[in-house]
Amino acid sequence: MDNGKQQKETRDHWHAQRKKARKTALILGVLALALAAWSVFVVLQKAAG
Amino acid sequence: MKKAQIKLVTMLTALMLTTVSSAEYGINLRKGVTDYSQTAYDMHMLAFWVCVVIGVLVFGAMLYSIIAHRKSKGVKPEQFSHSTTAEIVWTIIPIIILAVMAWPATKALIKMENPTENGKPMKMDMTIKVTGYQWKWRYDYLEEGFGFLSTLSKDSNLARQINSGVKPETVDNYLLDVDKPLVLPVDTNIRFLLTADDVIHSWWVPDFGWKRDAIPGFINEAWTNIKEPGIYRGQCAELCGKDHGFMPVVVEVLSKEDYADWLSQQKGEQAEEAAMVEKTWTKEELMARGEEVYMQQCVTCHQADGTGIPPTFPALAGSAVVNGAAADQVQLVLNGKPGTAMAAFGSLLSENDIAAAITYTRNSFGNTAGGMVQPVDVKNLK
Amino acid sequence: MGHDSHDHKPKGFVNRWLMTTNHKDIGTLYLVFAFAMFITGGAMAMIIRLELFQPGLQFVEPDFFNQMTTMHALIMVFGAVMPAFVGLANWMIPMMIGAPDMALPRMNNWSFWILPFAFALLGSTLFMDGGAPAGGWTMYPPLVLQGGKNVAYLVFAVHLMGISSIMGAINVIATIMNMRAPNVGYLNMPLFVWTWLITAFLLIAVMPVLAGAVTMLLTDRYFGTSFFNAAGGGDPVLFQHIFWFFGHPEVYIMILPSFGVVSEIIPTFARKPLFGYVSMVYATAGIAFLSFIVWAHHMFSVGMPLGGELYFMYATMMIAVPTGVKIFNWVATMWKGAMTFETPMLFSLAFVVLFTIGGFSGVMMALAPVDLQYHDTYFIVAHFHYVLVPGAIFAIIAAAYYWLPKWSGHMYSERLGKIHFWWSTISVNVLFFPQHFLGLAGMPRRIPDYSTQFAEFNMMSSIGGFAFGLAQVFFIYIVVKTVRGGKKAEANAWGDAKGLEWTVPSPAPHHTFDEFGPVDLKKMAHGEVH
Numbered sequence: 001m002d003n004g005k006q007q008k009e010t011r012d013h014w015h016a017q018r019k020k021a022r023k024t025a026l027i028l029g030v031l032a033l034a035l036a037a038w039s040v041f042v043v044l045q046k047a048a049g
Numbered sequence: 050m051k052k053a054q055i056k057l058v059t060m061l062t063a064l065m066l067t068t069v070s071s072a073e074y075g076i077n078l079r080k081g082v083t084d085y086s087q088t089a090y091d092m093h094m095l096a097f098w099v100c101v102v103i104g105v106l107v108f109g110a111m112l113y114s115i116i117a118h119r120k121s122k123g124v125k126p127e128q129f130s131h132s133t134t135a136e137i138v139w140t141i142i143p144i145i146i147l148a149v150m151a152w153p154a155t156k157a158l159i160k161m162e163n164p165t166e167n168g169k170p171m172k173m174d175m176t177i178k179v180t181g182y183q184w185k186w187r188y189d190y191l192e193e194g195f196g197f198l199s200t201l202s203k204d205s206n207l208a209r210q211i212n213s214g215v216k217p218e219t220v221d222n223y224l225l226d227v228d229k230p231l232v233l234p235v236d237t238n239i240r241f242l243l244t245a246d247d248v249i250h251s252w253w254v255p256d257f258g259w260k261r262d263a264i265p266g267f268i269n270e271a272w273t274n275i276k277e278p279g280i281y282r283g284q285c286a287e288l289c290g291k292d293h294g295f296m297p298v299v300v301e302v303l304s305k306e307d308y309a310d311w312l313s314q315q316k317g318e319q320a321e322e323a324a325m326v327e328k329t330w331t332k333e334e335l336m337a338r339g340e341e342v343y344m345q346q347c348v349t350c351h352q353a354d355g356t357g358i359p360p361t362f363p364a365l366a367g368s369a370v371v372n373g374a375a376a377d378q379v380q381l382v383l384n385g386k387p388g389t390a391m392a393a394f395g396s397l398l399s400e401n402d403i404a405a406a407i408t409y410t411r412n413s414f415g416n417t418a419g420g421m422v423q424p425v426d427v428k429n430l431k
Numbered sequence: 432m433g434h435d436s437h438d439h440k441p442k443g444f445v446n447r448w449l450m451t452t453n454h455k456d457i458g459t460l461y462l463v464f465a466f467a468m469f470i471t472g473g474a475m476a477m478i479i480r481l482e483l484f485q486p487g488l489q490f491v492e493p494d495f496f497n498q499m500t501t502m503h504a505l506i507m508v509f510g511a512v513m514p515a516f517v518g519l520a521n522w523m524i525p526m527m528i529g530a531p532d533m534a535l536p537r538m539n540n541w542s543f544w545i546l547p548f549a550f551a552l553l554g555s556t557l558f559m560d561g562g563a564p565a566g567g568w569t570m571y572p573p574l575v576l577q578g579g580k581n582v583a584y585l586v587f588a589v590h591l592m593g594i595s596s597i598m599g600a601i602n603v604i605a606t607i608m609n610m611r612a613p614n615v616g617y618l619n620m621p622l623f624v625w626t627w628l629i630t631a632f633l634l635i636a637v638m639p640v641l642a643g644a645v646t647m648l649l650t651d652r653y654f655g656t657s658f659f660n661a662a663g664g665g666d667p668v669l670f671q672h673i674f675w676f677f678g679h680p681e682v683y684i685m686i687l688p689s690f691g692v693v694s695e696i697i698p699t700f701a702r703k704p705l706f707g708y709v710s711m712v713y714a715t716a717g718i719a720f721l722s723f724i725v726w727a728h729h730m731f732s733v734g735m736p737l738g739g740e741l742y743f744m745y746a747t748m749m750i751a752v753p754t755g756v757k758i759f760n761w762v763a764t765m766w767k768g769a770m771t772f773e774t775p776m777l778f779s780l781a782f783v784v785l786f787t788i789g790g791f792s793g794v795m796m797a798l799a800p801v802d803l804q805y806h807d808t809y810f811i812v813a814h815f816h817y818v819l820v821p822g823a824i825f826a827i828i829a830a831a832y833y834w835l836p837k838w839s840g841h842m843y844s845e846r847l848g849k850i851h852f853w854w855s856t857i858s859v860n861v862l863f864f865p866q867h868f869l870g871l872a873g874m875p876r877r878i879p880d881y882s883t884q885f886a887e888f889n890m891m892s893s894i895g896g897f898a899f900g901l902a903q904v905f906f907i908y909i910v911v912k913t914v915r916g917g918k919k920a921e922a923n924a925w926g927d928a929k930g931l932e933w934t935v936p937s938p939a940p941h942h943t944f945d946e947f948g949p950v951d952l953k954k955m956a957h958g959e960v961h
Binding site: 076077078079086089092094095096097099100103104105108109111113114115118119120121124125126127128129130131132135136139140143144147150151152155157158159160161162163170172189208209210212215216217219222223224225247248249251253255257261264265266269270283284286287288289290291292293294295318331358360361387388389390395404420 | 488491493560670744754760808876879
């Protein structure tokens, strides 16, 4: 296999994986924020009840 | 049979421990003087011996392996990497051991939290309300309608100041002594109601076998029944600020007769104290009593020379409040300052104590306010 | 982009370190930072042990003592142990799974460089009027709210640490899920990678909860809310519930990666595959799951209903089962191997024994009726220091010796390493073992002065403490000496160690596994076992 082609394949592969990784990160980030909000919500609910 | 085993194990340990430890310092949990503390002790020893046996087996296997299976002996390493049987065995066996320990633990916990007598909820003979303050305890005898503060004894307090020059070894019961202990009768079901005024404290006498948090705004419950007269010492167990290490719990347990005598004597003193509110005190009387109260109740924060520990604990020397109108200072002492260690002393000390302490601060530390505050003035402002 | 410039490290301090997006350099930054914090927190521990050397107050006022206990804990937990493991993760995870770098290199830079600011913020309170936070690392209200302005600094510092850890954890998960070499499946991954994957999920689940809790402290202190103020209808105990909902998983965040490290090292030096790889993975996951449902065992004395106490007692006792599986598996890994005892192995063996001792006292404390005695005494101080110092920190030290040849290209001096090991192991036991006795005899924790009956064991403990502290200064010397020179390390520094990290040269080049393609599974520790 010629070198240039393999380099391009490698680059394309990691590029695609990094793109997926950003999606993973985004989901996890939203999850984290939701959990922070949830912890405050739990206390508020207890205070109201 | 299980009980006999526990007894045997306990006896063996006791034998072991007495040989390695002098009476001066313990290295094991105390058996204590209540039924519950004995239960906790048995539980502790059971868990301890279970751990010892497992430890001997696991560490023994490890040690054997370290000695026998080393490269320097020219052994060829085996290459096995799992054994379903072994893995099942060492999952199941711990579960069984845990279940065996969980059974007595459950019974013990029920004894603490839901005490019963002949199948009915246990009847409590008396109730003590314990209130934690920074850094003292207040004990109220709810049925008798009186109570008092209990703070670190003066000897200990003097010796524990940084570079005090007093050797702790020369002080009796260093840090474990108070001016006025909680007095309780023996062989009596005593209910405790625990709360706090400022931050969370925890009331603990190891010989009774439990500690329980005293939480501001909430009332916790616990109980005990002490089997032997004596003096039992403990400490606050929940970090509560600068003098957390200096608010001991001391309980003096008397026979029922002695307790009755003590009770009537206390009631007499309370009545005497109440009568003294109405009389007009001389300045000397107020100053003498004031110094005594100040050195017991106020000194940890405001310091003996009235300089305080700013910014947390303000100075009284030159303070605007102390040098201002007497009524304002009385109000402050009566109602305290929420969110700080300054408690509302109106419910803690007698009018006599408050008037005397205020008079003392207004005439000391270079303060120029002068004059006297009479107990009756305090009473009128309450 | 990075892969244009294969082995050329960026020139200049700012480009190389401040702007770095390279997982190895960021790993180094994390490890150096963690070590600096370890020494700082250790210095505070020395002040604590100095004051406790004998009864009476000789050196510091009680309030300063409380500042020391509080800061020591915060710095050790958030500044030393956690960043050290993130540093190890940065260095090793990409190399262990055949990835060229972390999945999100720029975020990686950010999550590290937040940390110095967080700790500058926290440390600055020491020089303020009123001093540093003194309410304990548990930050229980109402006490913590009595701190003057340090409350705001504390809260914002915790926020920053939380953001840093969450970003670090996100990066670890994103890397493991997306960046594995094409033929590396989840059950081929080294156990260190597995434990970190699970740890990262724990971090994402609980750090936000801590952030929420401290934010409520902030508004209670400055904006007149009453989340935790009983007088305003709030509940101070609720803070404890939320704190420990974070706090219990947090202790596993500090120990699971240690399990991973030890599970890499023992097979290498026993020359035998890890016993029960799959059950190790399941046990880790089981411990992580249980960590979410046992939090209130830190609170048996707050006055919970009987049912609650029983539930938390049973659930807590269950943790002994998966933890036991791990310990038995390590012993079975050694069994019939051909062991040698280089420094990383020694620290790992000490880890297994001493962590187990910490586990034993853990089982004892799970028993609620006796915990009413143990709670808040030196017994628990002994317990958590056993699992954190000869536990987590020994694992970090073992990891440092194990991978130092890979990082630096040099072998450390085995003789000095062994001195460091014996010195640390003996002193750490002199330091912490007597604390069991102190706790049982009735000495509460977090007190600057004590009754004379506790004098002997405190003195012993302090002497152990000073010796242990000195041993870690010696460790700096060993590491610096190794980095600067020494016997050249082979690619496979331990001869026949398994793991992809040993297939690249030592020191590891700036960029590894840049080429996309399958890796040789035979070279992985668990690549072919299943």
